[in-house]
Amino acid sequence: xxxxxxxxxxxxxxxxxxxxxxxxxxxxxxxxxxxxxxxxxxxxxxxxxxxxxxxxxxxxxxxxxxxxxxxxxxxxxxxxxxxxxxxxxxxxxxxxxxxxxxxxxxxxxxxxx
Amino acid sequence: xxxxxxxxxxxxxxxxxxxxxxxxxxxxxxxxxxxxxxxxxxxxxxxxxxxxxxxxxxxxxxxxxxxxxxxxxxxxxxxxxxxxxxxxxxxxxxxxxxxxxxxxxxxxxxxx
Numbered sequence: 001x002x003x004x005x006x007x008x009x010x011x012x013x014x015x016x017x018x019x020x021x022x023x024x025x026x027x028x029x030x031x032x033x034x035x036x037x038x039x040x041x042x043x044x045x046x047x048x049x050x051x052x053x054x055x056x057x058x059x060x061x062x063x064x065x066x067x068x069x070x071x072x073x074x075x076x077x078x079x080x081x082x083x084x085x086x087x088x089x090x091x092x093x094x095x096x097x098x099x100x101x102x103x104x105x106x107x108x109x110x111x112x113x
Numbered sequence: 114x115x116x117x118x119x120x121x122x123x124x125x126x127x128x129x130x131x132x133x134x135x136x137x138x139x140x141x142x143x144x145x146x147x148x149x150x151x152x153x154x155x156x157x158x159x160x161x162x163x164x165x166x167x168x169x170x171x172x173x174x175x176x177x178x179x180x181x182x183x184x185x186x187x188x189x190x191x192x193x194x195x196x197x198x199x200x201x202x203x204x205x206x207x208x209x210x211x212x213x214x215x216x217x218x219x220x221x222x223x224x225x
Contacts, residue, residue, distance in 0.1 A: 004156075031211065042117070043202070043215040056212065091157065098211040099144050106156035 002026070004105035006092050012111045018080040021108045025074070025094030031055075032075050033095075033102065034067060038088035046090075049075060050098070082112045115140045115207055119216035126193055127224050134188040134219045136203035141181045147213065148177050148188050149202040157202065161188070165208070193223045 005024040013019050025032045034046040046065070047057040051072035060067070064083070069075040079086055089109050093102040116139045126132055136146070145164045149157040161170045161177040163186065169178040176189040186203055200220045204213035 006156075033212065035213075035215075042217045043204075043213075045212040045214070048212055056210070059212075093157075095211075099206060101147065101159055101162045102213060103159060104149070104157035 004092055004094050004103055006090075006105040006108050008108060009106060010109045010111075012113060013082055015084055015112055016081045018078065019082055019110060021077045021079075021090055021092075021110070023075045023077070023092030023105060025092070026096075026103055029094035029096050029103075030072065031095045031098055032069060033093040034075070034077055035091040035093065035104075036088050037091070037107075038085070043091065046077075079110075082110075084112050086110060087112045115143075115205055115214040117203060117205055117214050117216040119201075119203060119219050121219060122217065123220040123222075125222045125224065128193060128195060130193050130223075131189070131191050132193055132221075134190070134201050134203075134221070136186040136188070136216055138184045138186075138205045138214070140205075140207060141184050142208045143181065144206045144208045144210075146177075146179055146186050147204045147206070148175075148186075149204065151200045151202060151218070153199075160201075190221075193221075195223050195225050197221060197223050 007022045032049040037043040045059040048055045049069045066078045089107045091107045093104045148160045163179040174191040200218040202218040204215045
């Protein structure tokens, strides 16, 4: 069984540009989460999808971040326009049911220069 | 607001030692607690998940305990090996939510 897959693994962009991160959850997992770790800080929650609906987006830092999950399958996280403080590692996770074990992807390392 | 703290931040031990990693959380109303391992440049690998009704979970040389009343969890690693070198993270899932609050992690180095 394939795990959670994230693309790209690394991305370096200039300030002001747009970047789109993609996450493919484990097949059949309705719950999909985005987390982020910035330098020196702990991993923090960004948002939670149940199928195609946003269950909780309380962790999204500002309106430059847009997450979608069309058809309840893969998800994208777009940052537009990117700022220097957006640099970090973005993790995606999925679970079969709420409050059950979460499985994480390899993460996307985003560097904004 | 839940806060998770991990002590120590870094730990270096010789191969073969038994060791304990500590995790504390401020809000005892958790649904479960999960321990992860992260290798450099890699994702998070789930090691153990303890439900709030459980006291401990074991997997191979790993044993995790949970004491909700005191807001503490420990990860015990027996007979450590160089391959155990990684960052260990604990994360609490609060009741009523489905999201994890992470600690900053303990960086473990096991020397041959």
